[in-house]
Amino acid sequence: MTKKIGFLVGSLRKESFSKKVATAIAGLFPSDFEPVFISLDDLDMYNQDFDDENRAPASWTTFRETVKDMTGFVFVTPEYNRSVPAVLKNALDVGSRPYGQSVWDGKPGLVVSVSPGALSGFGANHHLRQSLVFLNVPTLQQPEAYLGNVMDMINEDGTIVEGTMTFLKTIVDTYVAFYEANKKA
Ligand code: FNR
DSSP: OOEEEEEEESOOOTTOHHHHHHHHHHTTSOTTEEEEEOOOTTOOOOOHHHHHTTOOOHHHHHHHHHHHTOSEEEEEEOOBTTBOOHHHHHHHHHHHOSTTOOSSTTOOEEEEEEOSSTTTTHHHHHHHHHHHHHTTOOBOOSSOEEEOSGGGGBOTTSOBOHHHHHHHHHHHHHHHHHHHHHOOO
C-alpha cells in the first residue's frame, strides 16, 4: 500500500513558521513515503445539522475523501491562547463525522508544535494529543517535538537551520519506525 502521509498545519498565515517547519519535515521522509499537504484554507466550520440533513458542504466532502486516502499524519501546529488553533480543531472535527465514519481512525500520527515563544506551543501540542487519543490516532510519544524560539531556527530563505534539521531528521526517522510498527492493517 502507498504510504501517504497527510500534513495538516494549524496556521493559514502566508509566512507561517509552522508551514516552513512542515515543508522541511516533508523533505526528510524516505522516498517510499508520499507527503501530501492538505489545505485547510477553505474548510467550512463544522455544523452537525449538515451531516444530519445529508447536506455536507463540498469542502467537507473533498477534505474527508483526501484524508481517507492517507495512511498516516503529521500535525504541525502553532499555539493559540494555549491551545490548538480553531482551524486545526475544526479539521479534526470535520474528519471525525458522520458518527462512525471517522477518517482518522487507527492511522499513526506525529505532533510538532511551533512557537516564537519559549514555551514551544506545549499547550497546543498536548491539547491536540488529547483529541488524537479519542480519535484513535496512535501518536509518537518520544522524542517529543516542541520547537520554541522558532525565529532562531529559520534562515532568511525560509529553510531550517542545520541543528534543527538534525533534530527533525531524528523525529522523522523515529516516526517512520513507529509508523511501520503501528500502521493500520
Ligand atoms: C498567538 N501566539 C501564541 N504563541 C504562543 O506561544 N502561545 C499562545 O498561546 C499564543 N496565542 C496566540 C493567539 C493568537 C490568536 C495568535 C494570532 C497568536 C503567537 C503565535 O505563536 C505566532 O503568531 C506564530 O507565529 C503563529 O504561528 P505561524 O502562523 O507562524 O505558524
